[in-house]
Amino acid sequence: MTTMPNWLKQRAFLTPERIAVSDGRRTKTFAELYEAAAVWARRLARAGVKEGDIVALLMKNRIEMIEIIHALFFLGARVLLQNVRLTSYELGWQLDDSGARLVIADEELAGSLDGDGRVLTVGALAALPEADVSFKETCDLEETATIMYTSGTTGTPKGVLQTYGNHWWSAVGSALNLGLHERDCWLAAVPLFHISGLSIAMRSVIYGIPMRLQTSFDPKEANEWIMRGDVTIMSVVAAMLQRMISELGEARYPDTFRCMLLGGGPAPRPLLEACKEKGIPVYQTYGMTETASQIATLAPEYSLTKLGSAGKPLFPAELCILKDEKPAAPHEAGEIVVKGPNVTKGYLHRPEATAQAIRGGWFFTGDIGYIDEEGFLYVLDRRSDLIISGGENVYPAEVEAVLLSHPDVEEAGVTGVEDETWGQVPYAFVRLKRGASPDEAALRAFCRERLAKYKVPARIYFVDELPRNAAQKLLRRELKRLIPKTEQTF
Amino acid sequence: MTTMPNWLKQRAFLTPERIAVSDGRRTKTFAELYEAAAVWARRLARAGVKEGDIVALLMKNRIEMIEIIHALFFLGARVLLQNVRLTSYELGWQLDDSGARLVIADEELAGSLDGDGRVLTVGALAALPEADVSFKETCDLEETATIMYTSGTTGTPKGVLQTYGNHWWSAVGSALNLGLHERDCWLAAVPLFHISGLSIAMRSVIYGIPMRLQTSFDPKEANEWIMRGDVTIMSVVAAMLQRMISELGEARYPDTFRCMLLGGGPAPRPLLEACKEKGIPVYQTYGMTETASQIATLAPEYSLTKLGSAGKPLFPAELCILKDEKPAAPHEAGEIVVKGPNVTKGYLHRPEATAQAIRGGWFFTGDIGYIDEEGFLYVLDRRSDLIISGGENVYPAEVEAVLLSHPDVEEAGVTGVEDETWGQVPYAFVRLKRGASPDEAALRAFCRERLAKYKVPARIYFVDELPRNAAQKLLRRELKRLIPKTEQTF
Numbered sequence: 001m002t003t004m005p006n007w008l009k010q011r012a013f014l015t016p017e018r019i020a021v022s023d024g025r026r027t028k029t030f031a032e033l034y035e036a037a038a039v040w041a042r043r044l045a046r047a048g049v050k051e052g053d054i055v056a057l058l059m060k061n062r063i064e065m066i067e068i069i070h071a072l073f074f075l076g077a078r079v080l081l082q083n084v085r086l087t088s089y090e091l092g093w094q095l096d097d098s099g100a101r102l103v104i105a106d107e108e109l110a111g112s113l114d115g116d117g118r119v120l121t122v123g124a125l126a127a128l129p130e131a132d133v134s135f136k137e138t139c140d141l142e143e144t145a146t147i148m149y150t151s152g153t154t155g156t157p158k159g160v161l162q163t164y165g166n167h168w169w170s171a172v173g174s175a176l177n178l179g180l181h182e183r184d185c186w187l188a189a190v191p192l193f194h195i196s197g198l199s200i201a202m203r204s205v206i207y208g209i210p211m212r213l214q215t216s217f218d219p220k221e222a223n224e225w226i227m228r229g230d231v232t233i234m235s236v237v238a239a240m241l242q243r244m245i246s247e248l249g250e251a252r253y254p255d256t257f258r259c260m261l262l263g264g265g266p267a268p269r270p271l272l273e274a275c276k277e278k279g280i281p282v283y284q285t286y287g288m289t290e291t292a293s294q295i296a297t298l299a300p301e302y303s304l305t306k307l308g309s310a311g312k313p314l315f316p317a318e319l320c321i322l323k324d325e326k327p328a329a330p331h332e333a334g335e336i337v338v339k340g341p342n343v344t345k346g347y348l349h350r351p352e353a354t355a356q357a358i359r360g361g362w363f364f365t366g367d368i369g370y371i372d373e374e375g376f377l378y379v380l381d382r383r384s385d386l387i388i389s390g391g392e393n394v395y396p397a398e399v400e401a402v403l404l405s406h407p408d409v410e411e412a413g414v415t416g417v418e419d420e421t422w423g424q425v426p427y428a429f430v431r432l433k434r435g436a437s438p439d440e441a442a443l444r445a446f447c448r449e450r451l452a453k454y455k456v457p458a459r460i461y462f463v464d465e466l467p468r469n470a471a472q473k474l475l476r477r478e479l480k481r482l483i484p485k486t487e488q489t490f
Numbered sequence: 491m492t493t494m495p496n497w498l499k500q501r502a503f504l505t506p507e508r509i510a511v512s513d514g515r516r517t518k519t520f521a522e523l524y525e526a527a528a529v530w531a532r533r534l535a536r537a538g539v540k541e542g543d544i545v546a547l548l549m550k551n552r553i554e555m556i557e558i559i560h561a562l563f564f565l566g567a568r569v570l571l572q573n574v575r576l577t578s579y580e581l582g583w584q585l586d587d588s589g590a591r592l593v594i595a596d597e598e599l600a601g602s603l604d605g606d607g608r609v610l611t612v613g614a615l616a617a618l619p620e621a622d623v624s625f626k627e628t629c630d631l632e633e634t635a636t637i638m639y640t641s642g643t644t645g646t647p648k649g650v651l652q653t654y655g656n657h658w659w660s661a662v663g664s665a666l667n668l669g670l671h672e673r674d675c676w677l678a679a680v681p682l683f684h685i686s687g688l689s690i691a692m693r694s695v696i697y698g699i700p701m702r703l704q705t706s707f708d709p710k711e712a713n714e715w716i717m718r719g720d721v722t723i724m725s726v727v728a729a730m731l732q733r734m735i736s737e738l739g740e741a742r743y744p745d746t747f748r749c750m751l752l753g754g755g756p757a758p759r760p761l762l763e764a765c766k767e768k769g770i771p772v773y774q775t776y777g778m779t780e781t782a783s784q785i786a787t788l789a790p791e792y793s794l795t796k797l798g799s800a801g802k803p804l805f806p807a808e809l810c811i812l813k814d815e816k817p818a819a820p821h822e823a824g825e826i827v828v829k830g831p832n833v834t835k836g837y838l839h840r841p842e843a844t845a846q847a848i849r850g851g852w853f854f855t856g857d858i859g860y861i862d863e864e865g866f867l868y869v870l871d872r873r874s875d876l877i878i879s880g881g882e883n884v885y886p887a888e889v890e891a892v893l894l895s896h897p898d899v900e901e902a903g904v905t906g907v908e909d910e911t912w913g914q915v916p917y918a919f920v921r922l923k924r925g926a927s928p929d930e931a932a933l934r935a936f937c938r939e940r941l942a943k944y945k946v947p948a949r950i951y952f953v954d955e956l957p958r959n960a961a962q963k964l965l966r967r968e969l970k971r972l973i974p975k976t977e978q979t980f
Contacts, residue, residue, distance in 0.1 A: 180669045
């Protein structure tokens with residue numbers, strides 16, 4: 001068991017005057033960030049937060065969100081980060097499943113949890129008097145720091161436990177891979193409630209570098225910051241990068257910009273070629289909530305020769321392909337299995353799911369891929385049927401479960417279909433109960449009430465039969481064939 | 491317990507074609523270093539080396555030494571690094587104390603251990619056939635990787651255990667402090683048998699950067715490498731830096747040179763001022779064998795405003811001053827106590843010395859210092875009486891023990907005296923037995939047989955009485971007053 005000084009406290013002690021965070025208007029040093037977090041911590045203590053509690057955050061990217069995360073670390077509480085795009089039903093489900101004590105919510109988002117006694121708005125928290133409380137001086141790397149829900153193939157969301165150690169080793173592994181410069185500044189235009197955004201906030205404190213924060217992605221502003229040399233590293237998904245390149249026009253980024261970290265699914269070749277032409281240093285990555293951000297990365301010099309590869313693992317991590325429980329040969333597809341100190345210790349309250357996912361120290365991702373003869377990873381399919389839409393994960397089983405809960409629906413299958421803007425969007429295929437009449441609009445409205453917008457099927461087709469194998473298992477990859485030929489765009 | 495992939499294996503897999511090491515004539519990539527180490531490992535296995543064995547190295551800086559260290563890691567053996575300047579007696583003592591199975595020695599050094607059946611020269615090892623042996627694929631961060639002997643106040647040398655984790659966290663803490671650039675290259679002109687040199691070899695593999703190696707320090711060549719932009723970071727002690735500046739003349743280092751890591755005791759003000767004037771980025775450090783290199787560092791921007799300070803701890807580490815077993819106030823002197831994952835787990839076969847040095851998770855350095863109101867460390871005295879001569883530690887008690895073993899000597903006291911070239915040199919003060927006649931040359935010759943050259947007193951004075959306190963404890967700091975006034979230069 002390794003303990004370390006609390007990260008923000010240590011950082012504020014070592015380099016108090018360095019810039020910690022800026023949203024382009026407001027800027028805070030590490031000393032100021034520490035002071036602000038300490039005030040929030042004393043208010044949270046007044047609100048009853050104690051060591052070991054789970055406290056949910058339902059907030060959009062802003063400096064206060066970072067402060068409150070650190071405030072909860074000061075108290076030894078575990079932070080459940082909730083996706084602000086989820087429906088009331090989904091949010092409430094996570095709160096009940098996790099046993100969260102409180103939800104700290106932005107005023108504009110608190111309505112999603114109307115009537116839930118656990119909700120405390122940021123404004124209401126700010127109005128609380130400060131309690132006298134002592135802070136945890138150290139963090140234990142084995143302890144859970146944060147929790148994020150993902151669904152996986154079963155369709156039931158599970159809370160991924162991310163320890164201090166997971167975040168620490170992820171930050172260290174990334175620094176050993178990308179290097180660390182005195183003038184680095186990392187732009188977070190991805191949400192802090194995703195691991196892609198949260199990992200930037202952790203790295204800022206661990207590395208002692210500033211982070212730039214966008215409340216929502218603004219490609220024009222992001223480009224301006226990069227052109228001015230304010231930002232040296234940025235995390236994006238393909239759809240974001242595409243918009244930045246369109247916005248950039250003929251201009252080229254300056255040399256100060258050294259890393260475009262591209263995650264959230266495979267990148268289209270024309271995009272990579274456009275980046276190559278413009279001299280944008282794209283690092284393609286492979287990672288997930290369970291690996292506390294990227295676990296493999298492809299350096300820019302390989303971005304075209306190893307097109308479509310996610311590169312090699314970070315220094316502290318390992319990766320292999322298993323086929324029929326044996327290591328696969330080069331170029332042979334199988335399940336991607338990973339290991340490393342950045343990998344989750346499991347799922348909250350889910351010993352069985354944990355035991356199924358982590359076997360012999362290896363985490364079974366459910367993703368399919370292969371490794372070439374030089375050890376470069378190629379991801380073929382995310383978690384069998386995972387749909388990645390604009391960087392958000394959509395689990396077919398979760399959408400199917402909602403469809404099946406409709407009284408008219410007998411069978412449902414969901415799959416991802418290529419989309420120019422979002423990479424993929426979910427399409428649903430439904431067999432209705434005898435006597436029910438098809439009404440796509442009504443069924444989509446039903447989904448909208450129960451699912452975040454990005455999960456709602458872009459199209460719902462009514463069919464007579466769903467493709468199943470001999471064991472009656474739904475063959476999701478064959479669903480696309482059911483799209484009428486006249487509508488097929490692929 | 492955290493395990494990691496074997497460092498050299500992982501590095502050779504991730505970045506096989508990057509340069510690992512160069513001595514200015516020969517260069518090896520990480521893939522080549524791995525292959526060479528693998529060959530040595532198979533020969534070492536043939537020589538009988540097994541997992542858990544202690545194997546001593548008696549070698550001067552050269553590429554083969556790095557290869558053999560990694561070869562021993564492949565076999566799970568622990569590497570005892572021996573100072574090549576020690577006498578036969580001192581070397582043999584370490585081998586017996588540690589229970590080393592073998593000593594791998596440079597041909598020119600093997601004579602120091604003439605007749606010792608454990609000695610195998612590098613040439614003889616190279617001539618062995620390769621055995622079929624499987625390598626350790628991972629390293630356990632809790633396991634001992636290397637051992638280095640230090641003496642401390644008692645005068646009895648003790649083997650400091652350095653785990654893989656100590657080296658790992660030292661490398662990571664240093665990278666978080668100094669940054670890590672793609673074009674970094676670290677010059678090791680300090681011995682690899684010291685932690686200052688060994689830590690460079692560990693960092694090279696962990697960071698994936700090349701190291702430059704000098705067999706013995708050559709200030710002209712070091713300056714040339716820096717001027718050419720080949721070297722970006724260098725570890726030095728004050729005497730080395732002084733010679734480099736003299737040799738440099740009016741020239742100035744290019745911007746590619748970004749870090750002069752200065753260890754091995756406090757730096758004289760004129761040296762720091764000369765560096766400031768020449769724009770040399772000096773990082774003053776505080777560290778020891780027990781902390782696997784520096785544990786505190788002063789950034790260049792503070793080198794004159796915080797003159798004499800060793801800065802603040804590395805990110806994963808902590809440091810405090812204890813006076814009468816309580817935390818001292820700012821500016822109040824006391825014992826320097828440190829904590830962190832880079833700190834040794836103790837001394838080989840010395841549970842009592844370990845229990846005395848490590849209490850409640852803190853390592854008691856024996857050094858005296860204070861912390862100012864901003865948290866900057868000032869070291870006043872190294873280990874009470876430690877003499878640092880040209881970067882080598884000289885423990886007065888060890889020299890006194892040798893003097894006392896001479897049949898004519900009744901009492902002996904040793905202290906450090908300022909020296910322009912070496913920083914400090916040891917001076918001895920001896921009370922002879924009744925009837926014995928003083929003969930400085932003979933007594934120094936007696937020491938030369940039993941002590942490494944740098945430990946042999948530069949002067950021996952014969953006195954009637956040694957300064958002692960009421961408890962008859964020798965007051966080493968008062969010894970200097972016994973130097974005849976005519977000879978005093980301080």
